[in-house]
Amino acid sequence: MSDSTFFVDVIVPLPLNATFTYHYDGGRNIVPGMRVVVPFRNKPMVAIVRNIHHDCPTDYKTKSIYDILDLVPSIQDSQLNFWSWIANYYQCCIGEVMKAAVPTSLRLDGDALISVSEEVEVETQNEWSDKYREIYYYALGDKALKLSKLIKEFGKKNVYSIVSDLVQQGVFSFDSLLTRNKQVVKMVRLAKEYQHERTLEIIMRGFRRSTIQLDILSLFYDNISRSGDSSISFSLSEIKAKYSYSAIQALIKKGVVEKYDQSIVLDENISSTTNNLPILSLDQERVYKEILSSFFTKQVALLHGVTASGKTEVYIRLIADCLKQRKQVLYLLPEIGLTTQIVRRLKSVFGNKVGLYHSRISDRQRMELWNEMLQYDPKVEDGPCQVILGARSSIFLPFKHLGLIIVDEEHETSFKQFDPSPRYNARDAAIVLAHIHQCKTLLGSATPSIESYHNALIGKYALSTLDKRFNDVALPDIVLADISESKRTKSMQGSLTPELYHEMKEALSNNKQIILFQNRRGYGLWVQCRDCQWTPKCLHCDVSLTHHKGDNALVCHYCGYKMYMPKICPTCSGSQIHDIGFGTEKIESEIAALFPQTKLLRLDLDTTKKKLAFDKIVREFENHEADILIGTQMVTKGLDFSNVAVVGIMNADALLNFPDFRAYERSFQLMLQVSGRAGRAKGGGKVVVQTSDVKNPLFMDVIHSDYVGLYRNQIRDREQFCYPPFYRMVSLFVKHKFQNYVDQFADQLAQILRQQFGNRVLGPEYPLLSRIQNQYQKQIILKFGPSDSVSTSKKRIQQIIQFLNQNSEIKGVTVVIDVDPM
Numbered sequence: 001m002s003d004s005t006f007f008v009d010v011i012v013p014l015p016l017n018a019t020f021t022y023h024y025d026g027g028r029n030i031v032p033g034m035r036v037v038v039p040f041r042n043k044p045m046v047a048i049v050r051n052i053h054h055d056c057p058t059d060y061k062t063k064s065i066y067d068i069l070d071l072v073p074s075i076q077d078s079q080l081n082f083w084s085w086i087a088n089y090y091q092c093c094i095g096e097v098m099k100a101a102v103p104t105s106l107r108l109d110g111d112a113l114i115s116v117s118e119e120v121e122v123e124t125q126n127e128w129s130d131k132y133r134e135i136y137y138y139a140l141g142d143k144a145l146k147l148s149k150l151i152k153e154f155g156k157k158n159v160y161s162i163v164s165d166l167v168q169q170g171v172f173s174f175d176s177l178l179t180r181n182k183q184v185v186k187m188v189r190l191a192k193e194y195q196h197e198r199t200l201e202i203i204m205r206g207f208r209r210s211t212i213q214l215d216i217l218s219l220f221y222d223n224i225s226r227s228g229d230s231s232i233s234f235s236l237s238e239i240k241a242k243y244s245y246s247a248i249q250a251l252i253k254k255g256v257v258e259k260y261d262q263s264i265v266l267d268e269n270i271s272s273t274t275n276n277l278p279i280l281s282l283d284q285e286r287v288y289k290e291i292l293s294s295f296f297t298k299q300v301a302l303l304h305g306v307t308a309s310g311k312t313e314v315y316i317r318l319i320a321d322c323l324k325q326r327k328q329v330l331y332l333l334p335e336i337g338l339t340t341q342i343v344r345r346l347k348s349v350f351g352n353k354v355g356l357y358h359s360r361i362s363d364r365q366r367m368e369l370w371n372e373m374l375q376y377d378p379k380v381e382d383g384p385c386q387v388i389l390g391a392r393s394s395i396f397l398p399f400k401h402l403g404l405i406i407v408d409e410e411h412e413t414s415f416k417q418f419d420p421s422p423r424y425n426a427r428d429a430a431i432v433l434a435h436i437h438q439c440k441t442l443l444g445s446a447t448p449s450i451e452s453y454h455n456a457l458i459g460k461y462a463l464s465t466l467d468k469r470f471n472d473v474a475l476p477d478i479v480l481a482d483i484s485e486s487k488r489t490k491s492m493q494g495s496l497t498p499e500l501y502h503e504m505k506e507a508l509s510n511n512k513q514i515i516l517f518q519n520r521r522g523y524g525l526w527v528q529c530r531d532c533q534w535t536p537k538c539l540h541c542d543v544s545l546t547h548h549k550g551d552n553a554l555v556c557h558y559c560g561y562k563m564y565m566p567k568i569c570p571t572c573s574g575s576q577i578h579d580i581g582f583g584t585e586k587i588e589s590e591i592a593a594l595f596p597q598t599k600l601l602r603l604d605l606d607t608t609k610k611k612l613a614f615d616k617i618v619r620e621f622e623n624h625e626a627d628i629l630i631g632t633q634m635v636t637k638g639l640d641f642s643n644v645a646v647v648g649i650m651n652a653d654a655l656l657n658f659p660d661f662r663a664y665e666r667s668f669q670l671m672l673q674v675s676g677r678a679g680r681a682k683g684g685g686k687v688v689v690q691t692s693d694v695k696n697p698l699f700m701d702v703i704h705s706d707y708v709g710l711y712r713n714q715i716r717d718r719e720q721f722c723y724p725p726f727y728r729m730v731s732l733f734v735k736h737k738f739q740n741y742v743d744q745f746a747d748q749l750a751q752i753l754r755q756q757f758g759n760r761v762l763g764p765e766y767p768l769l770s771r772i773q774n775q776y777q778k779q780i781i782l783k784f785g786p787s788d789s790v791s792t793s794k795k796r797i798q799q800i801i802q803f804l805n806q807n808s809e810i811k812g813v814t815v816v817i818d819v820d821p822m
């Protein structure tokens with residue numbers, strides 16, 4: 001090796017707890033954050049440079065880097081530091097963080113499906129080298145192509161840089177056809193100068209012999225004469241399928257027809273920039289000023305504002321301030337669904353300065369935003385990199401001049417990623433990210449998490465409160481309806497108590513809208529044979545299957561296992577298999593029967609599987625195209641409908657009976673959030689909470705919308721029973737497909753942990769679900785108090801797991817670590 005040899009430590013996107021060292025003497029410039037191709041376990045793969053040095057490893061012989069893909073780093077230093085923090089805090093591998101953080105189009109994942117997303121004109125192809133052309137044509141001919149196959153075919157040397165280049169140009173993409181086609185549709189229309197019957201007639205005469213081309217033109221002609229719309233367009237794929245690709249291609253070449261992209265992403269069609277900042281109410285103005293001045297002394301502020309108090313307007317004001325200083329803002333939301341309405345509100349003020357980032361936009365769009373952010377210089381230009389609105393993964397974007405992070409609905413548990421690793425909480429990680437960028441974090445909620453509120457009360461965070469709705473609109477009137485009593489007096493209408501039924505009738509007669517909340521989707525909760533009580537269960541998980549009547553199927557909500565709804569009971573041959581309990585689907589059919597004149601919409605996982613379905617349902621309900629919206633948790637958060645007068649919580653008991661120390665907190669949050677959808681614009685909202693447990697003290701806090709009351713009760717329990725925020729938790733899941741392996745291993749693990757940590761160790765116990773997807777699992781929980789060093793303890797836990805994995809006679813057991821479990 002010569003003097004010009006460098007050693008390069010890289011991160012590979014695998015669950016491995018180390019960086020790996022390679023050498024390089026190719027003379028090109030390498031800096032941390034660049035993507036390089038390295039041989040790893042005899043396969044080439046894209047890795048990220050972490051470190052460059054001259055220390056030759058002594059214990060093994062390094063291999064050489066194959067290729068460098070970047071001229072400038074794709075990952076910034078600040079991001080690498082952030083990755084390290086996540087890996088360390090959440091006890092995962094930095095490679096897992098890399099995998100979660102970087103879009104596939106940049107990682108060039110060898111196992112991801114790659115496809116040609118844009119056919120390239122011959123002229124452009126002529127400028128390519130032979131290798132480019134070969135790879136391109138190979139990809140055109142293979143519908144299920146993986147990068148790894150291209151490597152086998154073309155050798156590892158150049159493939160990566162060529163594919164990387166083609167991906168950057170948009171020729172190749174890693175999006176499934178499904179997602180891509182849903183984003184933009186290739187359309188064809190007549191070129192401007194031919195958009196006229198007369199002109200078209202003339203040119204059609206010149207087409208006598210090429211009949212297919214003539215057929216296509218006739219299609220336009222007929223449509224124009226029928227509809228009079230000369231700018232009529234058709235989707236390219238439709239034309240290709242009906243006629244021929246070469247014919248339409250020829251017409252495009254002749255300039256008669258033109259091709260264009262039509263975006264069907266609703267968000268992009270939003271008319272942009274009005275630049276009118278909201279005029280804040282006095283209360284909002286006060287809070288805005290409080291927050292600004294608190295940022296002089298505090299890193300984090302919590303805005304506790306009741307539902308419809310106009311927290312969003314306060315955020316908008318703070319965002320505007322940041323933009324004035326040419327700084328970026330990250331606006332985090334717990335769920336993609338919520339971005340629908342917020343993005344419209346943000347775009348109406350900030351126009352195309354707003355960028356969207358979440359798992360439902362295509363990988364290519366993610367890469368494009370990433371690249372744009374890397375090159376972005378906020379000092380000189382405007383662009384979609386200034387306000388990023390996104391779900392939790394947007395904390396991984398390459399921010400350059402971050403000025404503020406807003407975490408809206410900060411109490412939401414969906415900020416926490418559970419599977420796969422990294423099991424991070426985006427709210428908590430955001431605070432660290434802000435620290436790295438030396439900027440501030442604003443948390444907002446109508447029902448803050450106990451942890452955040454506690455931090456505010458002890459002075460760690462600043463606290464600002466909006467205790468009235470905007471415009472002095474009254475908070476909704478929340479009443480309880482006793483299901484047991486109504487059942488006893490036989491006055492239930494299906495699953496509606498007379499109270500709820502009455503309120504609904506009245507609302508409908510006043511032309512108002514209604515939201516019904518049920519926390520389970522599907523038809524019934526499960527089915528049972530009347531004769532022998534047989535209940536079908538999932539083959540792979542320890543749960544009963546849920547009936548989905550629309551599909552005539554029984555479905556496992558944990559692994560997706562599906563079977564037909566049997567007509568006859570397989571154990572006793574009885575024919576009376578019936579539904580127990582009710583899910584959203586059953587409520588929908590009941591309500592349709594009770595209120596036959598009304599139009600219903602259902603919002604749950606089943607109705608929103610398609611990409612834009614959520615937006616569509618929300619829009620339809622906003623436009624009052626339906627009177628009643630029935631849904632799961634999806635209807636509870638953040639949505640802003642002005643005409644909703646009544647909210648019904650179908651069964652509050654199902655929420656309360658959850659065996660978790662956060663059950664009360666969550667039930668309260670959920671009930672108050674869903675209640676908050678009622679009477680937002682004019683007041684007079686009514687919320688009916690149906691329960692069989694009217695005496696439950698939690699309902700007193702709910703009825704009075706008394707967050708502080710709830711907090712006081714909860715914080716006492718938390719302290720007494722050693723839960724967060726006083727204690728920190730680490731949860732371990734021991735998993736294997738044999739139950740006795742899990743039992744034995746978990747016992748051994750708990751025993752060693754107890755030697756080390758004593759009574760901080762709880763369990764092992766079977767969690768609520770003892771088997772998921774053929775894996776049995778047992779849980780061990782560790783609790784660390786104020787005087788414990790959590791970071792050393794976490795390291796110790798890792799060592800113990802490693803030790804046991806190596807020394808136990810039981811092999812093949814997985815132990816999943818979840819830090820700060822939710």
Ligand SMILES: Nc1ncnc2c1ncn2[C@@H]1O[C@H](COP(=O)(O)OP(=O)(O)OP(=O)(O)O)[C@@H](O)[C@H]1O
Nearest residue numbers: 279280281307308309310311312313446470638640
């Ligand atoms: N200063 C203002 N000027 C005009 N309209 C406002 C103002 N403040 C709030 N509103 C309107 O009041 C409604 C409720 O505000 P917003 O959605 O921001 O409340 P929120 O506090 O975020 O509620 P939630 O916690 O329920 O999401 C919105 O339709 C918003 O446009």
Ligand SMILES: [Zn+2]
Nearest residue numbers: 538541556559
């Ligand atoms: Zn299952």
